[in-house]
């Protein structure tokens with residue numbers, strides 16, 4: 001979901017942005033109007049994150065999946081070694097891609113137990129020579145989330161924050177780089193945000209395409225080639241919406257409340273089960289199963305008929321998944337809870 005206020009504003013400005021006589025879709029990325037939109041979006045994102053000056057915000061394309069390769073090309077450096085935590089579907093994809101470019105050490109993995117927890121740090125086998133250590137802060141498909149930040153000494157920590165970026169406070173200085181596709185909480189598909197510390201730029205492999213070279217993009221204010229202009233505009237509206245709401249501290253409180261309410265129903269009703277251990281449960285993607293799996297399609301069908309849509313679990317996992325991104329109101333969660341209780345009573 002996107003916030004309704006944002007969609008309404010985009011609708012109002014669709015044909016003529018701010019008296020410019022142009023739709024944002026019609027603007028050249030080099031014109032002053034679009035430069036103002038992009039600059040304001042960057043300023044507001046910096047404020048939301050309390051971002052120190054030694055970090056760059058890059059507005060790129062490629063999607064987080066593309067950046068699984070691109071970050072390896074940009075960051076593996078000379079000895080081409082990196083550490084990865086394997087905690088679910090997306091970190092496994094990130095590992096597969098990085099393995100094309102270097103020597104990848106899996107510092108920890110929960111694959112054996114079906115990605116139901118995040119192994120504690122004392123069990124991680126970090127490589128002191130790694131160029132970076134990569135984590136997936138929220139495993140969108142598995143419903144697993146980091147609720148702590150791994151310590152990696154001087155090795156830069158890189159996080160794919162695609163599905164929980166801007167859903168909670170984050171202490172950016174603990175990371176060398178964060179990256180996220182826009183389509184969960186930042187806006188519309190097409191934009192990939194990369195936030196990277198100065199000292200990690202300019203160590204890219206020669207094969208790195210110029211438009212995907214983080215150093216080049218940082219030097220050129222993300223204008224090496226045409227930016228995903230409309231997505232950046234929508235993201236700018238979302239950043240403003242978040243600021244007006246009270247920033248990340250406030251949205252985190254609202255998001256925690258939504259997740260707690262839903263997990264309480266799952267845990268207190270024998271008809272539902274969540275396989276993820278409580279300490280690693282995602283507050284964003286709540287993944288669960290019906291105890292009687294044969295009722296799953298009836299559950300999904302009835303939910304859809306009530307307007308509770310897109311509850312089918314990720315293809316890699318099956319089951320049910322409620323994605324409680326920022327724009328999902330408490331009333332949406334309450335409606336799901338009420339349906340789950342009715343469904344359980346009817347089928348219990």
Ligand SMILES: Cc1ncc(COP(=O)(O)O)c(C=O)c1O
Pocket residue numbers: 062063064065066090136138139140141160161162163181182
């Ligand atoms: C955590 C995570 N990483 C990467 C991706 C891939 O994003 P994209 O399809 O934008 O490349 C997704 C998509 O859902 C995701 O949830």
